[in-house]
Amino acid sequence: MPKGKKYEKYIDEWKRLYEEGKSFRQIADIYGIQSSVVTRSLKDIVEVREKSPFNKYAEEWRKLHIEEGYSRSEIARMYNTGPSTISHVLHRKLGIGRTTKTNMGLKKKYEHLTKTFIKMYEEGYSLKEIGKKHEVSSQTVSNYIKEGGGKLRTMGVAQRKYEVNDDYFNEIDTEEKAYHLGILFAKGTLLKDYAGFVIQIVMHQDDWDLIHPVIKALRGKDTGLKKGGYVPRDGYIRYRFHSEVLYDRLKEHGLNARYKESLPSLKNSLYPAFFAGFFLLRGSLSQENEYFKVQFSRQLLTQIKEVLENLLQLKHIEIKGDGEKKATLVITDSHEIDSLFEWIDVF
Structure with a gap:
């Protein structure tokens, strides 16, 4: 059947339902199909209703405004509106x-509590807890703390449920830390958004046993499969650590947003452990040991190639692919592959 003809008999009915107020998704649910099918079928047939792209941010904006004390103007600049x-x-x-x-006038009314608000906040009390104790809103507490020179915690730090071992990567001085860093490079990335400084690890749930030691090291305790992350329908777990200190340390070691990573500067004796973690989750060996390949950012792979050429004297190693950002590192000699695997066999 020609593409696009399968649902032609429903178009008049879908048009009627849409013009009566139902959404593309609601129509799709009625017929048990994807909303994109309805959207494509009604393209150029109905006048699509305009909907605000910002409604989805309502809860985020509430937290920023009420709990963290950001003004509406400050939030608007964050979201370009x-x-x-x-x-x-x-x-x-x-x-x-x-x-x-009237609300603006509260600033003067509670000015004498400014130092108290700041002291309590620095001791770990939340804006809500301080407000409840003094019978004022958390917004009022936030206003006084900011005007008094206090620094508000980012949303991510304020809301995180788990402690983070901020100093774990201050120095990469053991094989275990180098190995964990390699795993982070393979599956981690640095993010900076309204929630603050974020280290995110994305893994398939089948890889949990491989990545769990890193999460445990950063959390300082054991954690179950879903704690601190979530498993969406595609089977992937996303863990987020909110820590400016950890973010800065990892950035100093070369971790960054995707495609901006740089190889960390380590002692030569620690590179085998780093590559053991990195190749574990990013490397792929052919069934006949004919080649070993790694797909990642061109910048990082180019630096890895230089290190492997220098430390292992590899000759049959090259970077393939025409993309500016993404590329593939390939080793095509079985003896050199064996040499690499023997070198990274540190545990």
Whole structure:
């Protein structure tokens, strides 16, 4: 059957349902199909209703505004929109009203508590806990802390449920740390967003046993399969660590956003452990041992090639692929592959 003809008999009915107010997804659910099918079928047939792309951020904006004390203007700059959009979404979706002159006047009323607010906050109390103790809103507490020169915690740090071993990678001075760093390079990335400084590890749930030791080292304790991460329908787990200190240390070691990684500067004796972790999750060996390949960012693979050529005198190693960012490192000599595997066999 020609592409696009399968659902022609439903188009009039879908058009009617859409014009009566149902969404593409609701129509798709009725017929047990993907919403994209309905969207494509009705393209150029109906006038698509405009919907705000910012409604999905309502809860994020509430936390930023109410719990962290960011102004509507500050949030608007983060999301490249206007303060009126922030106010509109907060009011329409969550019933949060605009700041009034009466509320603005609270700043002077509680000025004598500024130092107390800052001291309690630095001791670990949340904005909500401080506000409850003094019978004021968390927004009021936030305003005084900011005006008094205090530094508010980022959302990620304020909301994290688990402690993070911030100093674990201060020095890469053991094979175990080098191995863990290699695993992080293979499956981790650095993110910086409204939630602060984030180290994210993405893995398939089948790889849990391989990556679990790193998560345990950074958490300082054992953790179950789903704790601190989540398993979406595609079977992947995403762990996030919120720590500016850990973020900065890993960036100094070369970890970064995807395609911007640089090989860490380690003692030559620690590179085998690093590559053992990295190749474990990124390397692929052919069934006949004819070749060993690694797909990753061109920048990092180029640096890896130089190290392997220098330390192992590999001759049959090259970078393939035309992409500026992504490439493949390939070793095609079985003896050199054996030499590499013997070199990284450190555990």
